[in-house]
Amino acid sequence: MAAIDVSIITKQNQRLAIKLALVAALMFGFGYALAPFYASFCQFLGIDRANASLTQAGSALRVEFDVNVAADLPVTMQALDGVQVAQAGGQVKARFVLRNESDQPVYLRAVPSFAPVRAAGVLQKLECFCFNAMSLAGNEQREVTVVLLVAKSLPAEMGAATLSYSLQAIPAFTHKVRES
Amino acid sequence: MHSPSIASTHLHTPGEHHAEHQTGWARWLYATNHKDIGTLYLWFAFAMFITGGVMALCIRAELFQPGLQFWQPEFFNQLTTLHGIIMVFGAIMPAFTGLANWMLPLMLGAPDMAFARMNNWSFWLLPPAAALLLISLFVPGGAPAGGWTLYPPLSAQAGMGMDLAIFSIHLLGLSSIMGSINIITTILNMRAPGMTLLRMPLFAWTSLVTAYLLIAVAPVLAGAVTMLLTDRHFGTHFFNAAGGGDPVLFQHIFWFFGHPEVYIMALPAFGIVSQIIPTFARKPLFGYVSMVYATCSIAILSFMVWGHHMFAVGMPATAQLFFMFLTMLIAVPTGVKVFNWIATMWQGSMTFETPMLFAIGFVCLFTVGGFSGLVLSIAPIDTQMQDTYYVVAHFHYVLVAGALFSLFAAVYYWLPKWTGYMYHEGRGKLHFWWSMIWFNVTFFPMHFLGLAGMPRRIPDYALQFTQFNSLATVGAFCFGLGQLLFLFNVLHTIRGGVGPAPAQPWEGGNTLEWEVPSPAPHHTWESPPDIAMVRRGLIAQAVYHEGEDEA
Numbered sequence: 001m002a003a004i005d006v007s008i009i010t011k012q013n014q015r016l017a018i019k020l021a022l023v024a025a026l027m028f029g030f031g032y033a034l035a036p037f038y039a040s041f042c043q044f045l046g047i048d049r050a051n052a053s054l055t056q057a058g059s060a061l062r063v064e065f066d067v068n069v070a071a072d073l074p075v076t077m078q079a080l081d082g083v084q085v086a087q088a089g090g091q092v093k094a095r096f097v098l099r100n101e102s103d104q105p106v107y108l109r110a111v112p113s114f115a116p117v118r119a120a121g122v123l124q125k126l127e128c129f130c131f132n133a134m135s136l137a138g139n140e141q142r143e144v145t146v147v148l149l150v151a152k153s154l155p156a157e158m159g160a161a162t163l164s165y166s167l168q169a170i171p172a173f174t175h176k177v178r179e180s
Numbered sequence: 181m182h183s184p185s186i187a188s189t190h191l192h193t194p195g196e197h198h199a200e201h202q203t204g205w206a207r208w209l210y211a212t213n214h215k216d217i218g219t220l221y222l223w224f225a226f227a228m229f230i231t232g233g234v235m236a237l238c239i240r241a242e243l244f245q246p247g248l249q250f251w252q253p254e255f256f257n258q259l260t261t262l263h264g265i266i267m268v269f270g271a272i273m274p275a276f277t278g279l280a281n282w283m284l285p286l287m288l289g290a291p292d293m294a295f296a297r298m299n300n301w302s303f304w305l306l307p308p309a310a311a312l313l314l315i316s317l318f319v320p321g322g323a324p325a326g327g328w329t330l331y332p333p334l335s336a337q338a339g340m341g342m343d344l345a346i347f348s349i350h351l352l353g354l355s356s357i358m359g360s361i362n363i364i365t366t367i368l369n370m371r372a373p374g375m376t377l378l379r380m381p382l383f384a385w386t387s388l389v390t391a392y393l394l395i396a397v398a399p400v401l402a403g404a405v406t407m408l409l410t411d412r413h414f415g416t417h418f419f420n421a422a423g424g425g426d427p428v429l430f431q432h433i434f435w436f437f438g439h440p441e442v443y444i445m446a447l448p449a450f451g452i453v454s455q456i457i458p459t460f461a462r463k464p465l466f467g468y469v470s471m472v473y474a475t476c477s478i479a480i481l482s483f484m485v486w487g488h489h490m491f492a493v494g495m496p497a498t499a500q501l502f503f504m505f506l507t508m509l510i511a512v513p514t515g516v517k518v519f520n521w522i523a524t525m526w527q528g529s530m531t532f533e534t535p536m537l538f539a540i541g542f543v544c545l546f547t548v549g550g551f552s553g554l555v556l557s558i559a560p561i562d563t564q565m566q567d568t569y570y571v572v573a574h575f576h577y578v579l580v581a582g583a584l585f586s587l588f589a590a591v592y593y594w595l596p597k598w599t600g601y602m603y604h605e606g607r608g609k610l611h612f613w614w615s616m617i618w619f620n621v622t623f624f625p626m627h628f629l630g631l632a633g634m635p636r637r638i639p640d641y642a643l644q645f646t647q648f649n650s651l652a653t654v655g656a657f658c659f660g661l662g663q664l665l666f667l668f669n670v671l672h673t674i675r676g677g678v679g680p681a682p683a684q685p686w687e688g689g690n691t692l693e694w695e696v697p698s699p700a701p702h703h704t705w706e707s708p709p710d711i712a713m714v715r716r717g718l719i720a721q722a723v724y725h726e727g728e729d730e731a
Contacts, residue, residue, distance in 0.1 A: 013294045013365045020361045024399045031403025034433050035418055038426075115494075117421065 061086040061154050063123065065094050065146075066164040073169045074102035075136065080143075086123070092148040096129070096165070100136040109133045110165040119161035123148045133170055211303075212296035213702060214281050219598075220303050221278025222591075226667070228270030228310060229584075233660055235263040240622075240656040242639050243649045256639035257325035258341075262313060264328030265345065268445070269352045270310055272583045276448040277302070277359045279590055280387045282598065284363065286693035286700060287381050289372025289709040294365035302358040309351035316341035316348075327637060329434055332419040332427045336411055343412070346405045353398040360391035360398075367391075372692065372705075374714045378472065379723045381691045382465065385472050386451030389479045393440045393447070396483075401437035404430060428493050435486035443482045445579060447475060449546075449586035450517055453539045456593050457521050459688040460536035461528025464722035467520045474513035474520075481510045491559045492566045500559040507557035514550055518543060533686075534608030538589035541616050542582060549577030552627065567637070570630025576623045588615070588666065595673050596681030600699030603673040611669060614662040621655030690720035 063086050065079040080095040100106050110130040114120040125131075129144035136142065146163070202210060211217050239259050242250050251259065281299065285292055293299050316323040321339015324330065335342055367388045371380060407418040408430070417425040450471075458465045465471065487495060487503035495503075521543050530536070552574040556562050565571060588611070595603050625648035634645045641649065684694040695713060696704045718724035 009369060012369050016365045016368060017295065017361050020364060020395055021357075024357045024361075024395050027396055028399035028403050031400040031433055031436075032407070034400075034436070035407075035429060038429050038432055 060088070061122070061150065061158065062160040063092055063094075063148070064160065064162040065096075066162055067096065067167070068164065069167045070169060073106065073108060073167055074104075075100055075106060075108060075167060077165070077167055086148070086150040086154075088150060088154045089152040090150050091126070092123070092150060093145060094148075094163075095143055095145050097141065097143055098134075098136060098167075099141040100139055103138040105135055105137050107133060107135050107170050108167050109170055110167055113164050113166070115162045115164065116158070118155075119158065119163075122151045122154060122158065123161060123163065124151075125149075130165065209304075210300070212292075212300050214285050214293045214296070214299065215598075215700060215702065217293075217299050217303050218278045218280075218282030221274050221281055221306075224303070224306055224310075225271050225275035225278060228266050228274070230663070231310075231314070232263050232266035232271055233663065235259050235266070237656060237660050239263060240653040243641070244653040245650065246641055246643055246646055248640055251639060253639045254322065254325060257327075257637065258317065258323040260637050261324050261327055262317070265313060265324075265349075266310070267579070268328065268441070269349070270306070270313070272445050272579065272587070273352075273356065274306060275587050276387075276390070276445070276583075277356075277363075279383075279448070279452070279587070279594075280359075280363050280391075283594065283693060284366055284384055284387060285370070286597075286696065286704060287384055287691050288367065288370060288375065289692050289705050289714065290366055290370035291703065291706050293362045294370060295362050298358050299362055302355045302362065305351045305355040305358075309348045309355070312344045312348035312351070316344040319344065329431075329438065330405065330408065331434070332408060332411070332430050333421075335408055336419060343409065346409050349405050350402055353402045356394050356398045360394040363387055363391040364395075372709045372711075372714045374711045374724075374729070375718070378469065379718050379721075381451075381721075382454035382468070382471055382475075383448070383451035386447040386454075386475055389475050390444050390447045393444050393479055393482070397437040397440045397444075400433060401441075404433040404437065407433075428490070431490050431493060432486070435489045436483070438489065439486045440479070440482040442575075442578070443478055445583045446546075447478065449542065449583050450475065452586045452590045452593075453521060453542050454517075455691065456535050456539040456589055457524050457543075458721070459593075459686050459690075460533060460539075461525045461530050462688040463524055463528040464720070465520065466523035466526075467516070468721070468723050470516055471520055474516040477513040478510060481506060481513070485510065488557055488559075488562065491562045504557055504559045508554065511550065511554055518547055518550075533592075533605060534603070534612055535589045535593035537609060537612040538585050538592065541612065542585040542589065545577055545581030545585065545619070549574055549582060552577060565630060567635055568630035569626040569634045569636055572636050573623050573626035573630060576626070580619060580623070585615070588612075591666075591670065593686075594693070595670065596685040597693055597696075597698050597700055599674050599677065600681055600697075601673050601675075601677035602679055602681045602685060603669055603677050605678075607665065607669050607672075611662060611665045614665065615659060618655045618659035618662060622652050622659050623655075625649075625652050625655075690717045692717060 063084045065082055065084075067077045067079055069075055069077055076097075076099045078097045080097060081093075084092050084094060086092045109132075112125070112128070112130045114123065125146060126149050127145065127147040129146065134144075148163070208216065208220060211220060238251070239256065242248070242256055281293060284290070313323070319340050321341055323341045324335065324338055324345045326332075326334030326338060326342075330342075330345070367380070367384055377385075407416065410416040411418050411420055411425070419425045419427045419430045421427060454465055454471060485503055485507045487499060488507045491500055491503070525540075532540075552570070556565055556571065556574060592603060592608050595601075629645055629648050629652075632645065634641055634649075681698040683697050685698065686694070692705075692709055692714065693700070695709065695717070715724060719726060
């Protein structure tokens with residue numbers, strides 16, 4: 001059996017190991033590169049939900065209003081102005097109709113949330129039915145509003161924003177304490 | 181028979197074999213021999229398997245009935261997190277590296293791994309890493325409790341236990357990368373003459389592809405946890421929304437590592453089963469080349485599907501569709517493998533020794549796990565199943581019935597070669613059937629729990645989930661108990677078993693490791709195996725035909 005040339009194989013091994021270690025180092029850097037890459041990749045492909053090109057509203061901001069009602073709450077809520085166009089520096093007013101479907105009074109609160117979250121910095125709530133807890137008498141129907149102040153400069157990449165309200169019941173005792 | 185005692189040429193530098201003269205703890209601490217290091221890896225993995233297993237039993241004990249019986253929710257979350265990290269990084273991955281260390285040089289006709297001293301380092305990084313993880317249980321704030329995925333903001337807000345876990349992951353990653361470099365170099369540069377890449381055993385192929393996967397993704401995980409560390413202590417805001425960062429970015433980076441990681445734990449299992457089934461079916465592996473291509477396809481596709489772990493983060497429909505279809509596509513090469521194993525068994529002269537039983541158990545149960553994975557790949561269904569016990573059932577079918585069963589199969593298959601003795605077949609079969617039955621009792625009901633909506637990672641649950649949880653807990657304790665039988669079987673074999681094993685204990689084994697005596701001597705293939713011997717084995721495996729090279 002011919003002897004193996006140890007030195008040649010050792011050198012080959014070392015060369016390959018260095019290459020592989022280099023690949024590992026590059027992949028470590030790739031992990032960091034994903035941070036800026038991630039945002040620009042989404043914008044490039046147009047899969048960013050808040051991309052301006054999705055709104056067809058020019059430089060303005062498309063504001064959508066959404067409502068959710070907790071399963072145990074006998075209340076319906078409807079957005080009368082589901083979609084609005086917000087101009088930079090202007091105001092947006094949206095109305096909602098609340099109706100208590102039961103004979104009993106209900107105590108509730110509306111919890112707002114913005115999507116994308118950074119839209120909260122662009123749309124400031126001047127007046128909102130969500131600021132206070134509410135009570136609805138049996139079968140009462142009421143119209144409530146929210147007024148938003150739009151920032152003077154809108155971020156170029158943000159084309160659409162959603163303000164979502166979740167209606168939740170609060171116990172009568174808590175409600176009374178808050179009102180007092 | 182080749183005489184492994186011929187010490188003509190080998191790839192160690194002079195003086196490197198001092199470890200062979202040492203005994204006791206020094207032999208293991210300074211080990212550079214691939215067999216010693218393989219043994220160390222395997223015992224370490226088993227110790228971690230028991231540690232992670234005890235944590236699993238603590239989890240199941242709490243879930244035996246609703247309400248809080250044993251643990252507070254904070255500690256329960258620490259248990260689930262550590263169980264996951266320990267099983268993935270401490271048990272399954274080191275076990276496969278141990279097998280690669282033990283078997284690759286033997287199968288390829290190499291005297292040792294390419295870098296013997298680095299091999300020693302690769303192993304000895306593991307115990308400190310494991311110690312850091314376990315110490316985290318005793319520091320203020322306790323161990324990390326945000327799940328093995330370490331998602332921020334939970335992980336960003338956790339106590340110093342998270343820092344220990346991050347350092348532990350750094351060490352584990354470093355160990356994996358060094359081990360992978362060793363495996364790739366050994367496979368590419370040190371094969372026996374006549375053994376081309378497309379003629380080497382499938383276990384070598386899957387080890388090679390797995391090692392490449394690890395080199396590609398382990399550093400990415402290291403990057404992610406380093407960013408987490410700097411977010412926690414050095415004022416960066418990679419994942420901190422208040423500072424302009426994005427927690428979802430962590431999920432992208434983590435799963436860019438995490439999904440290939442799934443295949444890092446599955447591909448070596450495929451390799452093991454592809455060695456065992458032909459041996460006990462007494463037929464060459466059906467479709468060897470298609471198995472190699474399927475392995476490579478799975479590896480490549482595994483990089484493109486990470487988004488399916490994040491369907492519920494608010495991903496655009498376009499991206500969901502992209503990840504959904506690519507995920508489904510992985511079923512194709514996986515199906516190629518399953519059909520090839522079945523075709524190998526088809527009309528074979530099968531016998532059902534313990535390794536074969538575990539291999540067949542693997543094929544059946546891994547397929548169940550694969551199908552539930554296919555269900556989860558469908559984005560609208562995944563949105564329903566997200567973070568329920570259906571997902572827990574799915575990945576335990578893949579990782580316990582997949583990776584772990586293949587490891588049991590491998591241990592029983594190669595135990596005669598390692599120890600020189602035969603294990604007790606009856607007890608081996610008992611271990612298989614015991615594990616098979618109680619594994620299914622444990623994890624199959626979790627499909628139903630998940631479909632009914634029981635969330636994962638909770639210590640308490642609604643009353644309607646009680647029966648299936650109780651059943652799963654009984655199954656888990658019995659399954660755990662059965663692993664003591666495995667330990668007994670291994671120790672019994674080491675101490676003599678049922679008698680000495682011949683060099684080739686299995687009739688159908690045709691790879692090179694069966695050409696050396698049992699137990700495999702400390703040094704083997706110091707001169708490369710004879711080309712005629714290599715060819716004889718390759719012909720029996722149907723990867724080489726007489727006179728092929730000359731033509």
